[in-house]
Amino acid sequence: MRHAALEIDKVVNMKTFAKGNALIYELDHTTRQMRIVKDNVYSLEDRLKGKIRIEFDKDLQRARQELEELRRKFGEYQNTLNDHMKAEVQKNKNDLDSDLKKIVLNGYKPPHYPSKEKSKGELVDDYSHLFKG
DSSP states (O other), rough: HHHHHHHHHHHHHHHHHHHHOOOOHHHHHHHHHHHHHHHHHHHHHHHHHHHHHHHHHHHHHEEEEEEEHHHHHHHHHHHHHHHHHHHHHHHHHHHHHHHHHHHHTTTTOOOOOOOOOOTOOOSSSOOGGGGGO
């Protein structure tokens, strides 16, 4: 019996040792896989950051180009508006000159303004003539 108990202990110890070795192998294998996954996650994170940075730079460059195009167009608009305003002012100036020439040629007579001499009962600066029809 003693011999059978020793044999059973050997078998149990051997199976326990084999099971322990299998668990250690699984743990080691799982740890290596986890390390590989972590490395891949960090690598993925770096690549993702790089792609995001590239896309951001592209968007920023595109926005800068659009801004430059808008500034150029606005400058053209300002120049066009300035030229148009100059032409309009010159036209108005020419129209006024021609109107003044017509008035002078037709013998313009200024309206009668009251004299500014002081007299009793009259106001010195009587502007009522401006309101007469």
